[in-house]
Amino acid sequence: MTTPPRPPVTLVDYGVGNTASVIRAFRRLGAEVDFTADLDRVASARRLVLPGVAAFQPAMNRLLETGLESAVRAAVKRGGRLLGLCLGFQLLFEESEEHGVCRGLGLVPGRVRPFPARVRTPHVGWNQLLARRPDGFVEGLPDLSWVYFVHSFRPEGVEAADVAAACNHGGEFAAIVQRENVWGCQFHPEKSSENGRLLLSNFLKEDAA
Amino acid sequence: MTVAVRVIPCLDVANGRVVKGVSFESLRDAGDPVEAAIRYEAEGADELAFLDIAAAHEKRGTLVDLASRVAEVLSIPFTVGGGVRSVEDADALLRAGADRVTVNTAAVEDPSLITRLAEQFGAQCVVVAIDGKRVRDTGGLAVMRVMTHGGRRPTDRTVTGWAAAAAAAGAGEILLTSVDADGTQAGFDLEMLRAVRAAVDIPIVASGGAGQLDDFAKAVVIGGADAVLAASVFHDRIFTIGAVKEAMRRVGLAIRPAPARVRTLLPRYDASGLVPVVMRDVVTGNVLTLAWTNAEALAKTRETGLAHFYSRSRKVLWKKGETSGNVQRVVGISLDCDDDTVLYDVRPSGPACHTGADSCFSRVETLGAPGEDAGPADALDLTALFAVVRARKESPVPGSYTNKLLEAGVSRIAQKVGEEAVETALASVTGDAGALAGEAADLLYHLAVLLTARGVAPGDVAVKLAERRGALRREKP
Numbered sequence: 261m262t263t264p265p266r267p268p269v270t271l272v273d274y275g276v277g278n279t280a281s282v283i284r285a286f287r288r289l290g291a292e293v294d295f296t297a298d299l300d301r302v303a304s305a306r307r308l309v310l311p312g313v314a315a316f317q318p319a320m321n322r323l324l325e326t327g328l329e330s331a332v333r334a335a336v337k338r339g340g341r342l343l344g345l346c347l348g349f350q351l352l353f354e355e356s357e358e359h360g361v362c363r364g365l366g367l368v369p370g371r372v373r374p375f376p377a378r379v380r381t382p383h384v385g386w387n388q389l390l391a392r393r394p395d396g397f398v399e400g401l402p403d404l405s406w407v408y409f410v411h412s413f414r415p416e417g418v419e420a421a422d423v424a425a426a427c428n429h430g431g432e433f434a435a436i437v438q439r440e441n442v443w444g445c446q447f448h449p450e451k452s453s454e455n456g457r458l459l460l461s462n463f464l465k466e467d468a469a
Numbered sequence: 470m471t472v473a474v475r476v477i478p479c480l481d482v483a484n485g486r487v488v489k490g491v492s493f494e495s496l497r498d499a500g501d502p503v504e505a506a507i508r509y510e511a512e513g514a515d516e517l518a519f520l521d522i523a524a525a526h527e528k529r530g531t532l533v534d535l536a537s538r539v540a541e542v543l544s545i546p547f548t549v550g551g552g553v554r555s556v557e558d559a560d561a562l563l564r565a566g567a568d569r570v571t572v573n574t575a576a577v578e579d580p581s582l583i584t585r586l587a588e589q590f591g592a593q594c595v596v597v598a599i600d601g602k603r604v605r606d607t608g609g610l611a612v613m614r615v616m617t618h619g620g621r622r623p624t625d626r627t628v629t630g631w632a633a634a635a636a637a638a639g640a641g642e643i644l645l646t647s648v649d650a651d652g653t654q655a656g657f658d659l660e661m662l663r664a665v666r667a668a669v670d671i672p673i674v675a676s677g678g679a680g681q682l683d684d685f686a687k688a689v690v691i692g693g694a695d696a697v698l699a700a701s702v703f704h705d706r707i708f709t710i711g712a713v714k715e716a717m718r719r720v721g722l723a724i725r726p727a728p729a730r731v732r733t734l735l736p737r738y739d740a741s742g743l744v745p746v747v748m749r750d751v752v753t754g755n756v757l758t759l760a761w762t763n764a765e766a767l768a769k770t771r772e773t774g775l776a777h778f779y780s781r782s783r784k785v786l787w788k789k790g791e792t793s794g795n796v797q798r799v800v801g802i803s804l805d806c807d808d809d810t811v812l813y814d815v816r817p818s819g820p821a822c823h824t825g826a827d828s829c830f831s832r833v834e835t836l837g838a839p840g841e842d843a844g845p846a847d848a849l850d851l852t853a854l855f856a857v858v859r860a861r862k863e864s865p866v867p868g869s870y871t872n873k874l875l876e877a878g879v880s881r882i883a884q885k886v887g888e889e890a891v892e893t894a895l896a897s898v899t900g901d902a903g904a905l906a907g908e909a910a911d912l913l914y915h916l917a918v919l920l921t922a923r924g925v926a927p928g929d930v931a932v933k934l935a936e937r938r939g940a941l942r943r944e945k946p
Binding site for chain 2: 280281284285288314315380381382383384385386387406408409410411412428429448450451452453454456457
């Protein structure tokens with residue numbers, strides 16, 4: 261069986277939680293993974309992944325202190341494809357209300373807010389995606405596909421054009437965003453079985469000519 | 470649309486192996502946790518839970534190593550617990566690839582552990598396991614008390630009070646096991662679940678007591694649980710994950726269906742690492758032989774597409790047909806309902822039996838007393854019919870009706886098939902069973918002539934039939 265060559269994946273190492281599963285998931289798809297905090301390597305990445313299982317503010321502070329924030333921006337400006345996962349997804353937005361208001365990367369318009377009080381929080385488990393577009397990150401993913409979520413906050417006020425798929429937990433929220441070369445998902449594709457594999461493999465794909 | 474009720478198989482582990490037993494002293498080995506994890510994911514488990522029941526007795530390293538090995542193969546989340554006493558313990562497990570950790574006794578002894586874990590890893594990573602049991606207080610009233618040390622040691626805390634305190638301290642989920650219900654198979658402890666549900670807003674996993682399929686839905690609908698966990702009913706194959714989900718779906722609960730395509734099936738090998746394989750001709754449906762395989766021979770079969778077995782007498786892996794040349798091309802692999810028998814659907818390139826017979830099962834015993842009428846056959850074999858029609862086509866016999874039809878051409882035969890089909894349909898509503906059988910025979914005969922005239926082999930139809938009944942499950946490359 262031959263696998264087409266995959267571009268290497270640069271995974272930003274900024275000291276946040278469990279990245280082992282993300283690395284394994286990409287390796288299983290035949291991609292090389294460079295787990296690094298090196299500013300030049302991050303800035304020149306063609307496939308950049310911002311992971312994260314932690315709180316928003318410390319994570320954002322780490323990015324700023326280490327200079328990785330500028331490196332991530334540089335990679336995006338150069339046309340590299342950025343994928344934010346879970347907390348890394350939330351960092352893409354303008355700000356978050358987790359433990360006080362904190363500024364995010366602002367690469368995608370929107371604000372990260374907690375679920376309303378009446379909604380079971382954290383949102384843990386498998387939920388369905390409501391497809392909003394057919395291409396790019398979600399190409400080939402059927403409507404109502406099941407993926408695995410674990411989170412207590414989610415973005416609000418995301419522009420409809422940026423939402424590739426929504427999810428409903430106490431109201432609809434943007435579960436996958438795709439704004440030019442800035443991609444992200446609130447759930448864990450690396451824990452979402454075959455649907456997750458499809459999404460990560462779409463991320464690795466070359467741009468359509 | 471809503472978040473699905475999670476079905477979580479729990480694996481009790483000790484020293485890196487799955488174990489079973491009613492008490493620690495009577496534990497026995499029940500397999501490799503990695504193999505079990507793969508099988509549960511394929512079956513549609515939403516999450517797995519690993520509980521190290523020997524945590525106090527064994528070194529911590531084995532559990533971290535286990536988490537790492539499981540993370541290597543699993544692409545669904547899993548939680549690890551048993552003896553987690555510190556942020557460092559949790560950190561090692563999460564780094565190894567676990568998604569969440571479960572704390573129990575250590576959190577009861579020092580509730581600040583929950584807060585420290587939540588601050589470090591986020592509340593969603595912290596599952597607080599509560600073992601509850603009804604204990605009579607001094608006034609003789611039954612109170613639901615928190616038990617520690619594997620459910621053996623009572624504490625002063627009430628189940629509801631501790632659940633609320635744990636949630637306030639930062640727990641992301643409560644795993645509630647009723648010691649009263651555990652092992653009874655009389656159903657989850659709905660009263661205890663309801664009490665905890667009233668005390669906390671975070672998700673609750675129900676554990677202990679599952680015995681009937683209905684029990685799982687009851688834990689959710691009546692008990693208010695967000696997820697259901699069970700060990701022995703899944704491990705002993707009393708229920709499949711799919712059956713549990715189907716039972717919940719029937720009462721209107723949201724469940725995530727099992728993945729449509731199973732990438733690889735994993736048989737349960739016996740103590741010598743072997744599992745029997747039945748080989749079936751995918752075209753005729755005939756059973757050809759029974760042989761044995763180990764994991765290596767099965768892998769070789771998948772890799773080459775040709776049947777490989779393990780010889781118990783020679784103790785070697787061998788390829789079917791390696792001496793005779795009669796290789797068996799495997800077009801489908803199935804597993805029986807309890808995973809201990811494999812079925813290969815094959816297209817044989819020659820006889821399957823070393824005697825030269827097509828099937829190893831060619832010696833047939835007569836049933837019933839000699840001379841007793843065996844009654845009408847309950848199978849219809851069209852081999853002889855097709856053989857006669859083909860013989861006529863190849864060497865015509867003067868005056869043969871079959872030859873007349875063949876000479877008249879496909880259009881004429883097609884017309885006859887149409888007529889016979891209508892007559893069969895009419896007989897089915899107006900005639901007796903004998904008349905219907907007669908018309909059906911005419912139809913089948915004309916159909917055989919039509920297929921032969923068009924050069925369609927009976928095997929081509931058999932393949933279509935096999936596909937229709939789902940016997941052909943070609944694995945995607």
